Amino acid sequence: MKKGITTVLAGMLAMSLLGACGNSSSDNSANGGSSSGKVKIEFFQNKAEAKTSFDKLVAKFNEANPNIVVTQVNPPDAETVLKTRAAKKNIPDVVGIGATDTFKSLATGGLFEDLSSDPVVKNIQPAYADMLKNYTANNQLNGVPFAANANGVIYNKAMFAEVGAEVPKTWDEFIAVAEKFKAAGKNAFYITLKDSWTTLPAFNALSSSIVGIDFYGQRQAGSAKFAGTINEVAQKQLQLTEYAQKDIFGKTYNDGNVAFAKGEAAMYLQGVWAIPEIQKANPSIDLGVFVLPATNDPSKNKLVTGVDTLLAVSKTSKHPAEAKKFIEFMLQPESVTQYITEQKAFPTITGVTQDDKAVEGLKEAFTQGNLVDFSDHYIPAAMKIDTLLQEFLQKKDVDAFTSKLDTEWDKVANRK
Amino acid sequence: MAKRRIAYYLMTIPALFLFFAFHTFPALQGIFYSFTNWDGFSDGYSFVGLKNFINVFKDENVYNAYFFTFKYAIAATILINVISLLIALGLNAKIKAKNFFRSVYFLPNVLGVLIVGYIFNYLFSNAFTIWGAKLGSDFLSQNILGNPDWAWVGIVIVGVWQGIAYNTILYLAGLQTIPADLYEASSLDGASKWREFWSITFPMLASFFTINMVLAMKGGLMIFDQIVALTGGGPGRSTQSIAHLIYTGGFTGGEFAYQSANAVIYFIVIVAISLFQIKVLQRREMDL
Numbered sequence: 001m002k003k004g005i006t007t008v009l010a011g012m013l014a015m016s017l018l019g020a021c022g023n024s025s026s027d028n029s030a031n032g033g034s035s036s037g038k039v040k041i042e043f044f045q046n047k048a049e050a051k052t053s054f055d056k057l058v059a060k061f062n063e064a065n066p067n068i069v070v071t072q073v074n075p076p077d078a079e080t081v082l083k084t085r086a087a088k089k090n091i092p093d094v095v096g097i098g099a100t101d102t103f104k105s106l107a108t109g110g111l112f113e114d115l116s117s118d119p120v121v122k123n124i125q126p127a128y129a130d131m132l133k134n135y136t137a138n139n140q141l142n143g144v145p146f147a148a149n150a151n152g153v154i155y156n157k158a159m160f161a162e163v164g165a166e167v168p169k170t171w172d173e174f175i176a177v178a179e180k181f182k183a184a185g186k187n188a189f190y191i192t193l194k195d196s197w198t199t200l201p202a203f204n205a206l207s208s209s210i211v212g213i214d215f216y217g218q219r220q221a222g223s224a225k226f227a228g229t230i231n232e233v234a235q236k237q238l239q240l241t242e243y244a245q246k247d248i249f250g251k252t253y254n255d256g257n258v259a260f261a262k263g264e265a266a267m268y269l270q271g272v273w274a275i276p277e278i279q280k281a282n283p284s285i286d287l288g289v290f291v292l293p294a295t296n297d298p299s300k301n302k303l304v305t306g307v308d309t310l311l312a313v314s315k316t317s318k319h320p321a322e323a324k325k326f327i328e329f330m331l332q333p334e335s336v337t338q339y340i341t342e343q344k345a346f347p348t349i350t351g352v353t354q355d356d357k358a359v360e361g362l363k364e365a366f367t368q369g370n371l372v373d374f375s376d377h378y379i380p381a382a383m384k385i386d387t388l389l390q391e392f393l394q395k396k397d398v399d400a401f402t403s404k405l406d407t408e409w410d411k412v413a414n415r416k
Numbered sequence: 417m418a419k420r421r422i423a424y425y426l427m428t429i430p431a432l433f434l435f436f437a438f439h440t441f442p443a444l445q446g447i448f449y450s451f452t453n454w455d456g457f458s459d460g461y462s463f464v465g466l467k468n469f470i471n472v473f474k475d476e477n478v479y480n481a482y483f484f485t486f487k488y489a490i491a492a493t494i495l496i497n498v499i500s501l502l503i504a505l506g507l508n509a510k511i512k513a514k515n516f517f518r519s520v521y522f523l524p525n526v527l528g529v530l531i532v533g534y535i536f537n538y539l540f541s542n543a544f545t546i547w548g549a550k551l552g553s554d555f556l557s558q559n560i561l562g563n564p565d566w567a568w569v570g571i572v573i574v575g576v577w578q579g580i581a582y583n584t585i586l587y588l589a590g591l592q593t594i595p596a597d598l599y600e601a602s603s604l605d606g607a608s609k610w611r612e613f614w615s616i617t618f619p620m621l622a623s624f625f626t627i628n629m630v631l632a633m634k635g636g637l638m639i640f641d642q643i644v645a646l647t648g649g650g651p652g653r654s655t656q657s658i659a660h661l662i663y664t665g666g667f668t669g670g671e672f673a674y675q676s677a678n679a680v681i682y683f684i685v686i687v688a689i690s691l692f693q694i695k696v697l698q699r700r701e702m703d704l
Contacts, residue, residue, distance in 0.1 A: 110459055249558075252541065380669075384653075391651065394564055411471075
């Protein structure tokens with residue numbers, strides 16, 4: 001019976017042993033490598049969508065640097081894998097992850113090198129560097145922003161033309177467009193809530209514009225509460241589900257990409273990272289993206305953008321110089337251009353622009369700097385905000401949801 | 417004599433070592449960390465006494481996970497035992513292509529839980545819904561796994577489908593141990609098939625019944641893989657099992673020490689349940 005609960009623990013030990021094996025084998029190869037003159041660098045990243053793009057860049061780097069061999073590792077559920085590896089101090093040389101709570105806690109845990117005075121950061125747009133600096137209290141730059149994402153509303157241009165809809169600038173216009181599709185017997189949105197994380201793009205767009213990012217700092221300090229503050233966000237997110245297809249809780253992100261590509265809905269509340277997947281399912285689709293108009297004041301409707309991938313160097317890496325060389329290569333305009341073109345991502349360095357037609361609807365927000373960070377990055381991961389949202393959208397009780405956010409936040413804070 | 421003892425030691429010590437290294441040591445480590453505030457990756461931690469344990473008792477999510485896990489385990493245990501006993505009786509009868517059916521029923525046990533889970537996940541969202549729509553039922557045309565009230569039933573269906581294979585084999589083995597002359601005697605006495613089952617088959621299977629109940633219950637309380645493959649604990653937290661909560665909270669949530677405390681409590685609960693089960697069921701065996 002003991003076996004039951006200790007499975008997790010036993011698994012951890014097994015993992016640690018495997019990790020130790022991994023360590024020693026890479027040591028061996030590195031030592032053995034010194035005779036053949038090759039240094040092995042492990043590049044760990046969390047984006048399954050970007051695997052081939054990274055493969056190309058890695059191959060290019062390896063070719064240009066005969067002394068260094070970079071291998072890409074991209075496991076499923078990468079953030080959890082990374083945390084379990086971190087528990088055993090077996091961190092990959094170069095880590096590529098989003099600027100999420102995982103990065104925040106690993107950086108605060110002191111696992112990554114401080115790169116703030118490194119020459120690689122000289123071309124980084126200060127806004128993104130500041131975003132990363134804000135995550136850690138010590139004002140270190142524990143990762144270099146490599147690519148940015150944005151989260152808005154992806155729409156089917158052909159379907160918009162069909163019902164004569166325009167890209168909305170305010171919340172009321174947005175709902176009017178949705179009504180138009182409803183009246184035409186079409187789904188305005190495709191919503192995929194079987195995966196809890198797909199609640200987040202809409203939540204982030206609404207919360208970051210309506211409530212703002214500062215709120216989360218105030219919540220942490222105890223000077224603000226969710227109850228009463230975030231009700232409008234919850235109300236509006238709930239309202240959007242009225243214009244979606246049937247069985248929104250039974251469909252997954254993958255179902256959604258395919259269904260939207262097939263024209264089953266006019267709009268899709270997702271980030272630009274979904275575009276390559278949609279185009280894979282239907283290469284001829286004519287789509288665009290606009291900023292989700294969260295309020296009736298167009299100047300308040302900001303584009304949610306964050307660091308989609310940052311590159312960090314492990315403090316325990318045996319070859320930090322080579323690791324940095326790889327990062328330097330990745331940040332060259334040529335590499336960045338290739339990556340953002342393939343991934344429909346946005347550059348974090350100066351001098352490179354994203355000119356893809358599909359995402360030109362977001363260009364204005366970028367040039368005007370009307371940008372805001374993802375709200376969920378400021379919410380402790382242990383709260384599972386995505387799960388709470390998923391539950392709320394089924395129970396539809398705004399007040400219960402907002403007060404639950406407060407109790408969950410306090411509970412997690414008390415456990416620290 | 418001494419030589420024989422050495423042979424025994426040679427057999428036991430490696431096993432003991434492996435058991436300690438992979439089983440006892442991690443368990444002790446978990447107990448140790450449950451008294452700290454370690455998040456799983458930081459350099460330092462400090463001791464916080466019983467704070468984690470107190471917080472576990474204050475955590476609604478823990479109660480919710482216990483409720484789901486027990487609901488699942490009880491439903492799965494009953495269904496698995498009833499169905500697998502029926503299948504075993506059928507497979508033990510004189511029917512054609514007996515071996516073929518036996519291997520068919522055993523197949524689910526060979527397949528990996530995750531693979532089965534992902535296949536069913538696809539069926540639940542894309543195949544069953546279409547059949548449901550054809551039947552004209554609003555309820556059946558929706559993915560059962562996306563419904564907070566019914567998702568657990570979907571998990572029970574998959575768990576039972578896979579769980580019956582192993583228990584059927586055990587019951588089959590048990591049926592084979594019943595001496596044929598008992599049945600001959602009963603048929604001479606003119607006993608009905610029903611009477612035969614309750615008076616001979618079922619009592620003679622008592623010890624197999626005990627072990628099957630305990631195994632099925634243990635399997636149910638440990639449920640993890642099915643959850644990962646089918647719902648990820650959702651919608652909301654409606655299908656989050658205790659093992660899944662410990663795993664996600666501990667690693668994804670960065671609350672390693674807190675979930676260790678949860679695991680320690682769960683360990684005690686499972687030991688208590690198993691001891692209780694064995695005691696009660698074995699007493700029943702002896703009454704015969």
